[in-house]
Amino acid sequence: MAEYNKPIPVPQPESDRYWEGARREELWLRKCLDCDQAYFYPRDICPNCHSRNTDWIRSSGKGTIYTFSIPQRAPHPGFAGDVPYIAAIVELEDGPRIPTNIVGVEPKPENLDIGMAVDVVFEKITDEITLPKFKLA
Amino acid sequence: MPVMSKLKGISGTAEIVGVAESDQIGKLPNKSALQLHAEAASNALDDAGIPMSDVDGFLTAGYSTYDVAEYLGIEPRFTDSTIVGGSSFVIHIAHAMAAIQAGYCEVALITHGQAGRSDRARAAMNRGLPGAQYEAPYGILGPPISYSMAARRYMHMYGEDRTRQALAEIAVSTRKWANMNEMAYMKDETMSFDDYHDSRWISWPFHLLDCCLVTDAGAAIVVTTPERAKNARKGGVKVIGVGEGHDHSLISQMDDLTMPFGRNTGPQALEMAGVTHKDLDLTMIYDSFTYTVLVTLESLGFCGPGEGPDFVADQRTAPGGDFALNTNGGGLSYTHPGMYGIFTVIEAIRQLRGETGERQIANRNLAMAHGTGGNLSSTGTVILQRD
Numbered sequence: 001m002a003e004y005n006k007p008i009p010v011p012q013p014e015s016d017r018y019w020e021g022a023r024r025e026e027l028w029l030r031k032c033l034d035c036d037q038a039y040f041y042p043r044d045i046c047p048n049c050h051s052r053n054t055d056w057i058r059s060s061g062k063g064t065i066y067t068f069s070i071p072q073r074a075p076h077p078g079f080a081g082d083v084p085y086i087a088a089i090v091e092l093e094d095g096p097r098i099p100t101n102i103v104g105v106e107p108k109p110e111n112l113d114i115g116m117a118v119d120v121v122f123e124k125i126t127d128e129i130t131l132p133k134f135k136l137a
Numbered sequence: 138m139p140v141m142s143k144l145k146g147i148s149g150t151a152e153i154v155g156v157a158e159s160d161q162i163g164k165l166p167n168k169s170a171l172q173l174h175a176e177a178a179s180n181a182l183d184d185a186g187i188p189m190s191d192v193d194g195f196l197t198a199g200y201s202t203y204d205v206a207e208y209l210g211i212e213p214r215f216t217d218s219t220i221v222g223g224s225s226f227v228i229h230i231a232h233a234m235a236a237i238q239a240g241y242c243e244v245a246l247i248t249h250g251q252a253g254r255s256d257r258a259r260a261a262m263n264r265g266l267p268g269a270q271y272e273a274p275y276g277i278l279g280p281p282i283s284y285s286m287a288a289r290r291y292m293h294m295y296g297e298d299r300t301r302q303a304l305a306e307i308a309v310s311t312r313k314w315a316n317m318n319e320m321a322y323m324k325d326e327t328m329s330f331d332d333y334h335d336s337r338w339i340s341w342p343f344h345l346l347d348c349c350l351v352t353d354a355g356a357a358i359v360v361t362t363p364e365r366a367k368n369a370r371k372g373g374v375k376v377i378g379v380g381e382g383h384d385h386s387l388i389s390q391m392d393d394l395t396m397p398f399g400r401n402t403g404p405q406a407l408e409m410a411g412v413t414h415k416d417l418d419l420t421m422i423y424d425s426f427t428y429t430v431l432v433t434l435e436s437l438g439f440c441g442p443g444e445g446p447d448f449v450a451d452q453r454t455a456p457g458g459d460f461a462l463n464t465n466g467g468g469l470s471y472t473h474p475g476m477y478g479i480f481t482v483i484e485a486i487r488q489l490r491g492e493t494g495e496r497q498i499a500n501r502n503l504a505m506a507h508g509t510g511g512n513l514s515s516t517g518t519v520i521l522q523r524d
Contacts, residue, residue, distance in 0.1 A: 006274060006276070007262075007264070007269060007273040007274050007278070008264075008274065009264070009269065009270040009271070009273075009274050010264040010265045010269070010270070011270070012265050012270070015270060040271075040389075041267050041270070041271050066290070067286045067287070067289045067290040067293070067394060068286060068289060069282055069285035069286045069288075069289055069340045069341060069342065069343070070338070070340065070341040071276060071281070071282050071285075071339075071340040071341075072337070072338040072339060072340060072341065073281075073339050073340070074276075075276055075278040075279040075281070075282055076273070076276065076278055078276075079276045079278075082276065084338075084341070085276060087275060087276055087277045087282050087286060087340070088286075089286060089388070089389050097389055098271075098389065099271055099272045099275055099277050099387070099388070099389035100275055101275045101276070109341055109342070114289070114290065114293040125274075129274075131274055131275070133275075
């Protein structure tokens, strides 16, 4: 694999399952068994009702663009070859919002809009880490 | 929840007696961040007429209080390194007041110093934290990108063209104030609406001229008891209302990208002070970006959600307009070393004292200073009244 010099996530004990899922090209979320809401990012305690009675669910990987921006100046040397790219927050149909990139579309404002339907895709960056990203549905 | 009856009981029990920047601000490759802390501390204590040896409370952010206190050679009996980004130093004023009221100390020094432009040793990110796991790998990294995502959401809700016009109004009006401030980085550079619209994209929908400067600067504030304020060189300005808090850290975790935490801290500070928006002579709002000002005006209740573009229309916030806002030229055009909040207070004090020359506002009794930190994450509000 060509040298990858963007920031690489370091999985933590509470997120190992998330990153293992991504490696299998599956998007996993936490869900509270008391208030019945799925949430992101993964942690044992529900941020909505603070219950510790929580579990994992597999996301459908479908959602809509909640917001986005198009960086033209690289915020880190690793992105110098990527600008402009699409930084986005996607609202999953499972409920939570997830920060991501929209890929597979030329990064121009007129090509994107809030509310557009998107589907998860997976980009392997190292043997350990695969990043969930999204493409227009 | 904050107990308003108790807050009202401490309203006005601390006063700001000294404010200063470092000897110079701007582009200072020959100064370390700690040097900037020290220069500002020394200058602010001179402004107050209080010797460094009298300082018994110390507050700073970004650096630990023990590192900066050691550098200054002081031994504080009240210490507070609360760090919530650019709002920290505004919040420190409330903490200093609480500490003074409780008897922890009598002379609290708050310092800031950041070589935002010239630092030789930048800190690395902790790669296990949520931001490093879930946002940084996607290049969602740094305020221009997170705030521009919030601004795009605002445009979607309230109209792209009128939002764009509002951002331009704020950029241009703020520059006009900077053109009247000798200390401002952009003192000699004027800005037209065309300059704004023609400036390059940093992170669409943000132009370069939507974004704050990147400078080096130090700043400091001295807070003390009303008794000691009587003998201060320039007297004191009372702290009569405060509010602080935060509701998220990462931009992707912000519930409503158009309604920051000032929705709580603004009303709290005003109620504690027993004043209303209309009573204020000056409003200083942390302008990390033009958009920060727009949503902060709404969150603080100066106007309703989505009404900000009408509120700032027709250069209402420029010199000569009827709403005095960010009269130092702001983070957009005066200085922005990284955590600008302290400078909102410094300008408010100088305006209330009548020290601001060409840009001096006519009525000078009451001011609000408001800081924002992180990714629209935290806010601190203070209401200041001339003694």
